[in-house]
Amino acid sequence: MTELSPTQQLANHVRTVLGNGPFPLPGGWTHMGAVICDVSFQARRKYESTIRPRLLRLQSAWPDAVTVLGFQARIAREDLAVAMDFNSPHRVATAHGITALLVAKGVDTRGDLHAWLAHEDNRAALRAVKGVGPKSVDYIGNLVGRSQVAVDVHLRAFAADAGVWGLAYEQLRGVYESAAAVLGHEPGGLEHAVWRFKSKDV
Numbered sequence: 001m002t003e004l005s006p007t008q009q010l011a012n013h014v015r016t017v018l019g020n021g022p023f024p025l026p027g028g029w030t031h032m033g034a035v036i037c038d039v040s041f042q043a044r045r046k047y048e049s050t051i052r053p054r055l056l057r058l059q060s061a062w063p064d065a066v067t068v069l070g071f072q073a074r075i076a077r078e079d080l081a082v083a084m085d086f087n088s089p090h091r092v093a094t095a096h097g098i099t100a101l102l103v104a105k106g107v108d109t110r111g112d113l114h115a116w117l118a119h120e121d122n123r124a125a126l127r128a129v130k131g132v133g134p135k136s137v138d139y140i141g142n143l144v145g146r147s148q149v150a151v152d153v154h155l156r157a158f159a160a161d162a163g164v165w166g167l168a169y170e171q172l173r174g175v176y177e178s179a180a181a182v183l184g185h186e187p188g189g190l191e192h193a194v195w196r197f198k199s200k201d202v
Contacts, residue, residue, distance in 0.1 A: 006164045006167070006175045007175055007178040007179050007182060008182075009162045009163045009164050010159060010162045010164055010175055010176065010179040011179040011182045011183050012162070013158070013161060013162030013163075014162075014179060014183060014190065014194070015183070017158075017161075017197065018193055018194070018197060020183075021183075021185055021189070021193070022185075022189070023185050023186070023189035023190050023192065023193040024189055024192070025142075025145070025147060025186055025188045025189045025192065026142055026143075026188065026192045028110075028142060028143040028144055028145055029055070029059075029110070029143055029144075030066065030110050031058075031059045031065065031066045032065065032066060032067055032068045032070075032071055032108070032109065032110065032113070033058055033059070033062055033065030033066070033070070033071035033074065034055045034058060034059050035110070035113070035140065035143045035144060036068070036071060036095050036098050036099055036102075037054075037055060037058060037080075037084060037095055038051065038055055038140075038143055039098070039132075039136050039139055039140040039143065040091050040092075040094040040095035040098060040131065041054070041084060041086055041088070041091050041095070042139075043136075047199070048199075054084050054085060054086065057085075058083060058084060061083065062074050062083065067108045067109055068099060068102045068103055068107060068108045068109075068112075069103060069108055071099060072099050072100075072103055075095070075096060075099065080092050080095055080096070090130075090131060091131070093130065093131065094129065094130065094131030094132065097129040097130055097131065097132075098126070098129055098132065101125060101126065101129055102116075105122070105125070110144045110145065111144075113140070113144045114141075114144045114145050114146060117137075117140070117141045117144070117146060123137050126140070134151075134169050134170070134173075135150045135151055135152055135169065136150075138150035138151070138173065139152075142188050142191070142192075146188065147186045147187050147188035147189070148187060148188055148191070149173045149176040149177055149180075149187045149188070149190070149191045150191060151169055151172050151173050151176070152195070154194065154195050154198035154199055155172070155176065155191065155194055155195065155198070156172065157198055158194045158197070158198050159172060159175070159176075176190065176191060176194075
């Protein structure tokens with residue numbers, strides 16, 4: 001009996017558990033303050049109950065932070081921890097670091113960031129910000145309309161359920177991308193469907 005490849009194992013598990021879709025892409029944000037805060041604050045927190053409401057409030061309170069420059073101006077004069085109602089100095093520092101990098105690179109809008117992330121050297125520059133790992137780089141891409149796989153604990157758990165485990169971040173991301181291609185789905189759509197399914201388990 002031929003052993004299935006990790007891609008085939010994952011694709012079969014997707015069909016069995018999630019069906020055939022369609023799996024829409026996550027909407028993300030057009031407000032760049034929300035984009036930056038989302039990627040900076042969301043790790044290891046319950047998204048729907050903890051992060052999303054804060055991002056919605058931030059957009060209402062800081063409408064001028066729709067651009068990176070507008071967000072930079074706000075956090076220069078106001079405490080982001082207070083605005084987000086989130087006492088986490090290292091997450092606040094990550095948001096400041098991402099903002100400074102994007103301003104330095106001339107990235108101001110959702111469209112700017114979408115295009116900027118297409119280049120590997122720019123992704124590497126983002127990785128150099130303290131608190132930003134490979135998952136964060138893929139995740140921020142999805143927040144601005146790219147179709148990427150950001151491998152987190154939920155995607156790892158789903159893959160393990162399929163019999164796929166022990167892979168490095170880039171390897172598992174590649175398996176998800178290959179499975180998406182086999183199944184005819186957008187990578188970001190498949191990722192979001194898996195995340196929504198597994199996040200209900202916690």
